[in-house]
Amino acid sequence: VALTRRRSGGRYVVAILLLAALTLITLDARGQGNGALRSVRNAAHSVLAPVQSGIHDALRPIGNFLTGAVNYGSLKAENHRLQQEVLQQEAALAQTRYEQAQADQVLQLARLPFVDKVKTVTAGVINEPSSNFETTITINRGSSSGIVLNQPVVTTAGLAGQVSAVSGGSATVTLLTDPSVVCGVALPVGNVGTAKGQGQGNDLSVSVLASNATPPKLKVGETLFTSAVGGVFPAGIPVGTVKAVSAPSGEDSTATVVPAVRTGSLEYVDVMLWSAQ
Amino acid sequence: VTGAMRARARIAVLLIVALVIETTFGGDLRVLGVAPDLMLLLALSGGLVCGPTAGAWIGFSAGLLADLALTTTPLGLSALAWCIVGWGIGTLRAYLLPDGRATRPAIAFLVTIGAILLFLIVGELVGQTELAAPGRDWIIRVVLVEGLWNALLVIPAVAALGWAARGLPSVEELGRSEALATR
Numbered sequence: 001v002a003l004t005r006r007r008s009g010g011r012y013v014v015a016i017l018l019l020a021a022l023t024l025i026t027l028d029a030r031g032q033g034n035g036a037l038r039s040v041r042n043a044a045h046s047v048l049a050p051v052q053s054g055i056h057d058a059l060r061p062i063g064n065f066l067t068g069a070v071n072y073g074s075l076k077a078e079n080h081r082l083q084q085e086v087l088q089q090e091a092a093l094a095q096t097r098y099e100q101a102q103a104d105q106v107l108q109l110a111r112l113p114f115v116d117k118v119k120t121v122t123a124g125v126i127n128e129p130s131s132n133f134e135t136t137i138t139i140n141r142g143s144s145s146g147i148v149l150n151q152p153v154v155t156t157a158g159l160a161g162q163v164s165a166v167s168g169g170s171a172t173v174t175l176l177t178d179p180s181v182v183c184g185v186a187l188p189v190g191n192v193g194t195a196k197g198q199g200q201g202n203d204l205s206v207s208v209l210a211s212n213a214t215p216p217k218l219k220v221g222e223t224l225f226t227s228a229v230g231g232v233f234p235a236g237i238p239v240g241t242v243k244a245v246s247a248p249s250g251e252d253s254t255a256t257v258v259p260a261v262r263t264g265s266l267e268y269v270d271v272m273l274w275s276a277q
Numbered sequence: 278v279t280g281a282m283r284a285r286a287r288i289a290v291l292l293i294v295a296l297v298i299e300t301t302f303g304g305d306l307r308v309l310g311v312a313p314d315l316m317l318l319l320a321l322s323g324g325l326v327c328g329p330t331a332g333a334w335i336g337f338s339a340g341l342l343a344d345l346a347l348t349t350t351p352l353g354l355s356a357l358a359w360c361i362v363g364w365g366i367g368t369l370r371a372y373l374l375p376d377g378r379a380t381r382p383a384i385a386f387l388v389t390i391g392a393i394l395l396f397l398i399v400g401e402l403v404g405q406t407e408l409a410a411p412g413r414d415w416i417i418r419v420v421l422v423e424g425l426w427n428a429l430l431v432i433p434a435v436a437a438l439g440w441a442a443r444g445l446p447s448v449e450e451l452g453r454s455e456a457l458a459t460r
Binding site: 010013014017018020021022023024025027028029037040041044045048051052055127128129130131132133134136164165174178179180196197198199200201202 | 296297299300301302303304305310311312314329330333334337340341343344345346347348349350351352353354356357360361364396397400403404407408410411412415419423
Protein backbone atom coordinates (compact mmCIF):
# COMPACT_ATOMS: atom_id res chain seq x y z
CA VAL A 1 0.00 0.00 0.00
CA ALA A 2 2.86 2.33 0.94
CA LEU A 3 4.59 1.61 -2.35
CA THR A 4 1.39 2.24 -4.34
CA ARG A 5 0.91 5.55 -2.49
CA ARG A 6 4.52 6.53 -3.15
CA ARG A 7 4.16 5.68 -6.83
CA SER A 8 0.94 7.61 -7.31
CA GLY A 9 2.33 10.52 -5.26
CA GLY A 10 5.37 10.55 -7.53
CA ARG A 11 3.16 10.68 -10.61
CA TYR A 12 1.26 13.67 -9.16
CA VAL A 13 4.55 15.45 -8.49
CA VAL A 14 5.74 14.87 -12.05
CA ALA A 15 2.39 15.98 -13.47
CA ILE A 16 2.51 19.18 -11.39
CA LEU A 17 6.08 19.91 -12.48
CA LEU A 18 5.17 19.42 -16.14
CA LEU A 19 2.14 21.68 -15.75
CA ALA A 20 4.31 24.31 -14.05
CA ALA A 21 6.80 24.19 -16.94
CA LEU A 22 4.02 24.48 -19.54
CA THR A 23 2.52 27.42 -17.64
CA LEU A 24 5.89 29.18 -17.60
CA ILE A 25 6.33 28.62 -21.35
CA THR A 26 2.84 30.01 -22.04
CA LEU A 27 3.30 33.05 -19.78
CA ASP A 28 6.70 33.81 -21.30
CA ALA A 29 5.35 33.50 -24.86
CA ARG A 30 2.38 35.76 -24.04
CA GLY A 31 4.66 38.32 -22.40
CA GLN A 32 6.33 38.92 -25.81
CA GLY A 33 9.62 39.60 -24.09
CA ASN A 34 8.22 42.29 -21.79
CA GLY A 35 6.39 40.37 -19.08
CA ALA A 36 7.18 39.63 -15.46
CA LEU A 37 9.15 36.52 -16.43
CA ARG A 38 11.47 38.68 -18.54
CA SER A 39 12.17 40.73 -15.40
CA VAL A 40 12.97 37.53 -13.52
CA ARG A 41 15.38 36.53 -16.27
CA ASN A 42 16.99 39.96 -16.33
CA ALA A 43 17.41 39.78 -12.55
CA ALA A 44 19.05 36.36 -12.89
CA HIS A 45 21.38 37.74 -15.57
CA SER A 46 22.32 40.71 -13.40
CA VAL A 47 23.13 38.34 -10.52
CA LEU A 48 25.13 36.00 -12.75
CA ALA A 49 27.03 38.66 -14.71
CA PRO A 50 29.38 39.88 -11.95
CA VAL A 51 30.02 36.29 -10.84
CA GLN A 52 30.81 35.28 -14.43
CA SER A 53 32.95 38.35 -14.98
CA GLY A 54 34.97 37.84 -11.78
CA ILE A 55 35.48 34.11 -12.20
CA HIS A 56 36.17 34.45 -15.92
CA ASP A 57 38.88 37.06 -15.34
CA ALA A 58 40.45 35.19 -12.43
CA LEU A 59 40.48 31.79 -14.08
CA ARG A 60 40.95 32.86 -17.70
CA PRO A 61 44.43 31.23 -17.96
CA ILE A 62 42.95 27.86 -16.92
CA GLY A 63 40.12 28.28 -19.42
CA ASN A 64 42.62 29.12 -22.16
CA PHE A 65 44.70 26.08 -21.23
CA LEU A 66 41.64 23.81 -21.37
CA THR A 67 40.54 25.37 -24.66
CA GLY A 68 43.99 24.76 -26.07
CA ALA A 69 44.08 21.19 -24.78
CA VAL A 70 40.64 20.37 -26.13
CA ASN A 71 41.07 22.10 -29.48
CA TYR A 72 44.83 21.71 -30.18
CA GLY A 73 44.37 20.40 -33.74
CA SER A 74 41.86 23.02 -34.76
CA LEU A 75 43.95 25.81 -33.15
CA LYS A 76 46.98 24.75 -35.19
CA ALA A 77 44.95 24.82 -38.39
CA GLU A 78 43.37 28.12 -37.34
CA ASN A 79 46.82 29.63 -36.74
CA HIS A 80 47.99 28.59 -40.20
CA ARG A 81 44.83 29.95 -41.78
CA LEU A 82 45.15 33.26 -39.91
CA GLN A 83 48.77 33.66 -41.06
CA GLN A 84 47.63 33.25 -44.65
CA GLU A 85 44.79 35.67 -44.01
CA VAL A 86 47.17 38.33 -42.62
CA LEU A 87 49.28 38.13 -45.79
CA GLN A 88 46.19 38.56 -47.93
CA GLN A 89 44.92 41.40 -45.73
CA GLU A 90 48.20 43.28 -46.05
CA ALA A 91 48.04 43.01 -49.82
CA ALA A 92 44.45 44.18 -49.86
CA LEU A 93 45.05 47.04 -47.41
CA ALA A 94 46.43 49.54 -49.90
CA GLN A 95 43.58 48.86 -52.30
CA THR A 96 41.04 49.14 -49.47
CA ARG A 97 42.39 52.54 -48.32
CA TYR A 98 41.96 53.95 -51.81
CA GLU A 99 38.44 52.52 -52.10
CA GLN A 100 37.58 53.76 -48.60
CA ALA A 101 38.60 57.30 -49.49
CA GLN A 102 36.39 57.10 -52.56
CA ALA A 103 33.50 55.63 -50.61
CA ASP A 104 33.77 58.37 -47.97
CA GLN A 105 33.46 61.02 -50.66
CA VAL A 106 30.43 59.27 -52.19
CA LEU A 107 28.72 58.95 -48.79
CA GLN A 108 29.31 62.63 -47.97
CA LEU A 109 27.95 63.68 -51.34
CA ALA A 110 24.87 61.53 -51.10
CA ARG A 111 24.24 62.58 -47.43
CA LEU A 112 23.44 59.00 -46.44
CA PRO A 113 22.67 58.27 -42.80
CA PHE A 114 26.16 57.70 -41.54
CA VAL A 115 26.49 55.00 -38.94
CA ASP A 116 29.39 56.49 -37.01
CA LYS A 117 27.36 59.59 -36.10
CA VAL A 118 25.28 57.46 -33.76
CA LYS A 119 26.59 57.42 -30.18
CA THR A 120 28.09 54.12 -29.10
CA VAL A 121 29.03 52.45 -25.84
CA THR A 122 32.09 50.23 -25.91
CA ALA A 123 31.63 47.05 -23.88
CA GLY A 124 33.80 44.08 -23.02
CA VAL A 125 32.57 40.55 -23.65
CA ILE A 126 32.40 38.77 -20.30
CA ASN A 127 30.84 35.55 -21.41
CA GLU A 128 30.68 33.52 -24.60
CA PRO A 129 27.71 31.36 -25.56
CA SER A 130 27.40 28.26 -23.38
CA SER A 131 24.30 26.86 -25.08
CA ASN A 132 24.47 24.84 -28.28
CA PHE A 133 21.12 26.17 -29.48
CA GLU A 134 21.47 29.85 -28.67
CA THR A 135 24.20 32.15 -29.97
CA THR A 136 24.57 34.93 -27.42
CA ILE A 137 27.29 36.80 -25.59
CA THR A 138 27.15 38.73 -22.34
CA ILE A 139 28.68 42.21 -22.21
CA ASN A 140 29.70 44.28 -19.19
CA ARG A 141 27.53 47.33 -19.92
CA GLY A 142 23.81 47.56 -19.28
CA SER A 143 20.94 49.96 -18.78
CA SER A 144 23.10 52.19 -16.55
CA SER A 145 25.15 52.99 -19.69
CA GLY A 146 22.04 53.81 -21.73
CA ILE A 147 21.65 50.39 -23.35
CA VAL A 148 18.09 49.28 -24.07
CA LEU A 149 16.54 46.26 -25.81
CA ASN A 150 17.04 45.73 -29.57
CA GLN A 151 19.92 48.17 -30.02
CA PRO A 152 22.41 47.14 -32.72
CA VAL A 153 25.79 45.83 -31.64
CA VAL A 154 28.75 46.31 -33.99
CA THR A 155 32.47 45.84 -34.28
CA THR A 156 34.81 47.60 -36.66
CA ALA A 157 34.00 44.85 -39.19
CA GLY A 158 30.24 45.37 -39.15
CA LEU A 159 27.05 44.17 -37.51
CA ALA A 160 27.57 41.65 -34.70
CA GLY A 161 24.05 41.31 -33.30
CA GLN A 162 21.30 42.88 -31.28
CA VAL A 163 20.70 43.49 -27.56
CA SER A 164 18.19 40.89 -26.36
CA ALA A 165 18.25 41.33 -22.57
CA VAL A 166 19.39 44.16 -20.33
CA SER A 167 20.07 44.49 -16.64
CA GLY A 168 21.74 47.33 -14.74
CA GLY A 169 25.38 46.46 -15.37
CA SER A 170 25.24 43.87 -18.13
CA ALA A 171 23.41 42.96 -21.30
CA THR A 172 22.92 39.88 -23.44
CA VAL A 173 23.56 40.22 -27.14
CA THR A 174 22.02 37.75 -29.56
CA LEU A 175 24.54 37.38 -32.36
CA LEU A 176 23.67 37.79 -36.01
CA THR A 177 24.26 34.07 -36.60
CA ASP A 178 21.44 33.10 -34.21
CA PRO A 179 18.36 31.91 -36.12
CA SER A 180 16.13 34.24 -34.09
CA VAL A 181 17.81 37.36 -35.54
CA VAL A 182 16.44 38.64 -38.83
CA CYS A 183 18.07 41.67 -40.39
CA GLY A 184 16.94 43.77 -43.36
CA VAL A 185 19.61 44.15 -46.02
CA ALA A 186 19.85 46.53 -48.94
CA LEU A 187 20.18 44.71 -52.27
CA PRO A 188 21.26 46.11 -55.64
CA VAL A 189 19.10 48.58 -57.54
CA GLY A 190 16.81 49.46 -54.67
CA ASN A 191 15.69 46.01 -53.61
CA VAL A 192 15.61 44.78 -50.03
CA GLY A 193 16.02 41.36 -48.48
CA THR A 194 16.34 39.67 -45.14
CA ALA A 195 19.42 38.03 -43.69
CA LYS A 196 18.71 35.24 -41.22
CA GLY A 197 21.15 33.44 -38.95
CA GLN A 198 21.64 29.71 -39.41
CA GLY A 199 23.32 28.90 -36.11
CA GLN A 200 26.77 29.20 -34.67
CA GLY A 201 29.60 28.97 -37.20
CA ASN A 202 27.20 28.89 -40.13
CA ASP A 203 26.77 31.49 -42.86
CA LEU A 204 23.72 33.74 -43.10
CA SER A 205 20.86 33.05 -45.48
CA VAL A 206 19.64 36.05 -47.46
CA SER A 207 16.33 36.03 -49.29
CA VAL A 208 14.67 38.74 -51.36
CA LEU A 209 11.81 40.33 -49.44
CA ALA A 210 10.43 42.72 -52.04
CA SER A 211 11.56 43.64 -55.51
CA ASN A 212 11.14 46.68 -57.64
CA ALA A 213 10.79 46.40 -61.42
CA THR A 214 14.38 45.23 -61.74
CA PRO A 215 15.10 42.05 -59.79
CA PRO A 216 18.32 42.13 -57.78
CA LYS A 217 21.47 40.71 -59.30
CA LEU A 218 23.59 39.46 -56.44
CA LYS A 219 27.24 38.86 -57.15
CA VAL A 220 29.61 36.61 -55.28
CA GLY A 221 32.04 38.71 -53.23
CA GLU A 222 29.66 41.65 -52.91
CA THR A 223 29.30 43.22 -49.45
CA LEU A 224 25.76 43.59 -48.16
CA PHE A 225 24.72 46.38 -45.77
CA THR A 226 21.77 46.79 -43.43
CA SER A 227 18.61 48.42 -44.75
CA ALA A 228 16.52 50.88 -42.72
CA VAL A 229 13.37 49.12 -43.98
CA GLY A 230 11.52 47.64 -41.01
CA GLY A 231 13.27 49.98 -38.60
CA VAL A 232 15.16 47.23 -36.80
CA PHE A 233 18.67 48.44 -37.71
CA PRO A 234 20.00 51.72 -39.07
CA ALA A 235 21.05 51.62 -42.70
CA GLY A 236 24.61 51.17 -43.83
CA ILE A 237 26.16 48.67 -41.42
CA PRO A 238 28.13 45.89 -43.18
CA VAL A 239 26.36 42.56 -42.72
CA GLY A 240 28.51 40.19 -44.73
CA THR A 241 29.90 39.12 -48.08
CA VAL A 242 27.97 37.08 -50.64
CA LYS A 243 29.46 33.60 -50.88
CA ALA A 244 26.97 31.87 -53.19
CA VAL A 245 23.77 32.77 -55.02
CA SER A 246 21.00 30.28 -55.82
CA ALA A 247 19.17 32.18 -58.58
CA PRO A 248 21.38 35.11 -59.57
CA SER A 249 18.74 37.36 -61.12
CA GLY A 250 15.33 36.38 -59.88
CA GLU A 251 12.83 37.66 -57.35
CA ASP A 252 13.11 34.40 -55.44
CA SER A 253 16.88 34.38 -55.33
CA THR A 254 18.57 33.45 -52.12
CA ALA A 255 22.18 33.87 -51.18
CA THR A 256 24.61 32.49 -48.67
CA VAL A 257 26.45 35.31 -46.92
CA VAL A 258 29.58 35.07 -44.80
CA PRO A 259 29.02 37.31 -41.74
CA ALA A 260 31.24 40.40 -41.64
CA VAL A 261 31.94 39.79 -37.97
CA ARG A 262 33.64 36.59 -36.83
CA THR A 263 31.45 36.01 -33.80
CA GLY A 264 33.52 33.21 -32.33
CA SER A 265 36.21 35.33 -30.72
CA LEU A 266 34.78 38.70 -29.71
CA GLU A 267 36.57 40.64 -26.96
CA TYR A 268 35.02 44.11 -27.31
CA VAL A 269 31.94 45.39 -29.10
CA ASP A 270 30.21 48.73 -29.60
CA VAL A 271 26.54 49.07 -28.74
CA MET A 272 24.89 51.71 -30.92
CA LEU A 273 22.59 53.86 -28.78
CA TRP A 274 20.07 53.86 -31.59
CA SER A 275 16.41 52.97 -31.40
CA ALA A 276 13.82 52.71 -34.13
CA GLN A 277 11.66 55.85 -34.19
CA VAL B 278 16.46 20.39 10.08
CA THR B 279 16.12 16.84 8.78
CA GLY B 280 18.63 14.85 6.71
CA ALA B 281 16.32 15.12 3.68
CA MET B 282 16.23 18.91 3.96
CA ARG B 283 20.03 19.06 4.20
CA ALA B 284 20.23 16.81 1.11
CA ARG B 285 17.92 19.11 -0.85
CA ALA B 286 20.00 22.14 0.16
CA ARG B 287 23.20 20.38 -0.97
CA ILE B 288 21.59 19.45 -4.31
CA ALA B 289 20.48 23.09 -4.79
CA VAL B 290 24.03 24.31 -4.14
CA LEU B 291 25.39 21.70 -6.56
CA LEU B 292 22.97 22.87 -9.28
CA ILE B 293 23.91 26.53 -8.80
CA VAL B 294 27.64 25.72 -8.88
CA ALA B 295 27.09 23.73 -12.09
CA LEU B 296 25.19 26.65 -13.62
CA VAL B 297 27.99 29.09 -12.77
CA ILE B 298 30.62 26.72 -14.21
CA GLU B 299 28.58 26.18 -17.36
CA THR B 300 27.79 29.83 -18.01
CA THR B 301 31.38 30.86 -17.20
CA PHE B 302 33.45 28.18 -18.92
CA GLY B 303 30.98 26.23 -21.05
CA GLY B 304 31.87 28.28 -24.11
CA ASP B 305 35.60 27.66 -23.57
CA LEU B 306 35.20 23.88 -23.54
CA ARG B 307 33.74 23.48 -27.00
CA VAL B 308 34.80 20.41 -28.96
CA LEU B 309 33.94 20.67 -32.67
CA GLY B 310 31.97 23.76 -31.68
CA VAL B 311 29.80 21.89 -29.15
CA ALA B 312 29.79 22.84 -25.47
CA PRO B 313 28.99 20.42 -22.62
CA ASP B 314 25.58 20.76 -20.97
CA LEU B 315 26.11 20.32 -17.24
CA MET B 316 22.46 20.94 -16.37
CA LEU B 317 21.34 18.05 -18.58
CA LEU B 318 24.13 15.96 -17.07
CA LEU B 319 22.80 16.65 -13.55
CA ALA B 320 19.22 15.95 -14.65
CA LEU B 321 20.09 12.48 -15.92
CA SER B 322 22.45 11.82 -13.00
CA GLY B 323 19.61 12.82 -10.65
CA GLY B 324 17.41 10.13 -12.17
CA LEU B 325 20.19 7.55 -11.93
CA VAL B 326 20.97 8.30 -8.26
CA CYS B 327 17.64 9.31 -6.74
CA GLY B 328 14.93 7.59 -8.78
CA PRO B 329 11.95 8.98 -10.72
CA THR B 330 10.35 11.54 -8.40
CA ALA B 331 13.53 13.16 -7.10
CA GLY B 332 14.96 12.83 -10.63
CA ALA B 333 12.00 14.82 -11.96
CA TRP B 334 12.55 17.51 -9.31
CA ILE B 335 16.28 17.71 -10.04
CA GLY B 336 15.63 17.78 -13.81
CA PHE B 337 12.99 20.50 -13.44
CA SER B 338 15.25 22.62 -11.22
CA ALA B 339 18.29 22.15 -13.47
CA GLY B 340 16.23 23.05 -16.53
CA LEU B 341 14.72 26.11 -14.88
CA LEU B 342 18.16 27.38 -13.88
CA ALA B 343 19.42 26.79 -17.42
CA ASP B 344 16.39 28.67 -18.78
CA LEU B 345 17.17 31.66 -16.56
CA ALA B 346 20.61 31.91 -18.14
CA LEU B 347 19.21 31.72 -21.69
CA THR B 348 17.52 34.52 -23.62
CA THR B 349 15.84 33.49 -26.84
CA THR B 350 14.04 30.31 -25.77
CA PRO B 351 10.96 30.56 -23.53
CA LEU B 352 11.39 30.14 -19.80
CA GLY B 353 10.29 26.62 -18.88
CA LEU B 354 11.34 24.84 -22.09
CA SER B 355 14.46 23.22 -20.63
CA ALA B 356 12.63 22.68 -17.32
CA LEU B 357 9.93 20.69 -19.14
CA ALA B 358 12.38 18.61 -21.17
CA TRP B 359 14.88 17.92 -18.37
CA CYS B 360 12.04 17.09 -15.93
CA ILE B 361 10.88 14.34 -18.31
CA VAL B 362 14.51 13.18 -18.65
CA GLY B 363 15.02 12.98 -14.86
CA TRP B 364 11.76 11.15 -14.34
CA GLY B 365 12.23 8.84 -17.32
CA ILE B 366 15.77 7.77 -16.51
CA GLY B 367 14.81 7.41 -12.82
CA THR B 368 11.92 5.12 -13.72
CA LEU B 369 14.06 3.03 -16.06
CA ARG B 370 16.87 2.85 -13.49
CA ALA B 371 14.55 1.82 -10.62
CA TYR B 372 12.77 -0.97 -12.46
CA LEU B 373 14.76 -1.93 -15.56
CA LEU B 374 18.30 -0.66 -16.07
CA PRO B 375 21.25 -2.48 -14.52
CA ASP B 376 23.48 -0.66 -12.04
CA GLY B 377 27.23 -0.41 -12.26
CA ARG B 378 29.91 2.08 -13.15
CA ALA B 379 30.59 0.31 -16.44
CA THR B 380 27.07 0.83 -17.78
CA ARG B 381 26.64 4.47 -16.70
CA PRO B 382 28.63 6.08 -19.57
CA ALA B 383 26.66 4.11 -22.15
CA ILE B 384 23.37 5.02 -20.46
CA ALA B 385 24.42 8.70 -20.26
CA PHE B 386 25.37 8.72 -23.95
CA LEU B 387 22.05 7.24 -25.09
CA VAL B 388 19.95 9.32 -22.70
CA THR B 389 21.70 12.51 -23.84
CA ILE B 390 20.83 11.75 -27.47
CA GLY B 391 17.20 11.18 -26.52
CA ALA B 392 17.13 14.25 -24.27
CA ILE B 393 18.41 16.66 -26.93
CA LEU B 394 15.95 15.29 -29.47
CA LEU B 395 13.17 15.64 -26.87
CA PHE B 396 14.26 19.27 -26.24
CA LEU B 397 14.09 20.01 -29.98
CA ILE B 398 10.70 18.29 -30.39
CA VAL B 399 9.18 20.10 -27.39
CA GLY B 400 10.70 23.33 -28.71
CA GLU B 401 9.11 22.73 -32.11
CA LEU B 402 5.74 22.05 -30.43
CA VAL B 403 5.84 25.37 -28.56
CA GLY B 404 6.84 27.32 -31.66
CA GLN B 405 10.64 27.43 -31.31
CA THR B 406 11.27 26.36 -34.90
CA GLU B 407 14.61 28.21 -35.00
CA LEU B 408 16.13 25.63 -32.65
CA ALA B 409 16.42 23.20 -35.55
CA ALA B 410 17.36 25.92 -38.06
CA PRO B 411 21.12 25.19 -37.95
CA GLY B 412 20.34 21.97 -39.79
CA ARG B 413 20.61 18.21 -39.47
CA ASP B 414 24.42 18.09 -39.54
CA TRP B 415 24.71 20.50 -36.62
CA ILE B 416 22.09 18.60 -34.60
CA ILE B 417 23.85 15.29 -35.22
CA ARG B 418 27.16 16.85 -34.15
CA VAL B 419 25.61 18.35 -30.99
CA VAL B 420 23.91 15.08 -30.09
CA LEU B 421 27.07 12.99 -30.51
CA VAL B 422 29.58 15.38 -28.89
CA GLU B 423 27.28 16.23 -25.98
CA GLY B 424 26.61 12.51 -25.58
CA LEU B 425 30.35 11.88 -25.33
CA TRP B 426 30.78 14.76 -22.87
CA ASN B 427 28.07 13.32 -20.64
CA ALA B 428 29.43 9.77 -20.98
CA LEU B 429 32.76 11.15 -19.74
CA LEU B 430 31.34 13.28 -16.94
CA VAL B 431 28.56 11.02 -15.65
CA ILE B 432 30.76 9.16 -13.16
CA PRO B 433 31.95 12.27 -11.27
CA ALA B 434 28.44 13.77 -11.59
CA VAL B 435 26.84 10.66 -10.07
CA ALA B 436 29.45 10.69 -7.29
CA ALA B 437 28.76 14.38 -6.56
CA LEU B 438 24.98 13.85 -6.57
CA GLY B 439 25.36 10.70 -4.46
CA TRP B 440 27.22 12.79 -1.87
CA ALA B 441 24.70 15.63 -2.07
CA ALA B 442 21.66 13.35 -1.90
CA ARG B 443 22.66 11.55 1.34
CA GLY B 444 19.48 11.49 3.40
CA LEU B 445 17.11 10.99 0.46
CA PRO B 446 15.86 7.48 -0.39
CA SER B 447 18.20 6.09 -3.03
CA VAL B 448 17.10 4.40 -6.21
CA GLU B 449 18.36 1.09 -4.74
CA GLU B 450 15.98 1.49 -1.79
CA LEU B 451 13.12 2.16 -4.19
CA GLY B 452 14.04 -1.01 -6.05
CA ARG B 453 14.16 -3.05 -2.81
CA SER B 454 10.71 -1.70 -1.81
CA GLU B 455 9.41 -2.83 -5.18
CA ALA B 456 10.96 -6.29 -4.78
CA LEU B 457 9.50 -6.71 -1.26
CA ALA B 458 6.08 -5.60 -2.41
CA THR B 459 5.98 -8.14 -5.23
CA ARG B 460 6.92 -11.11 -2.97
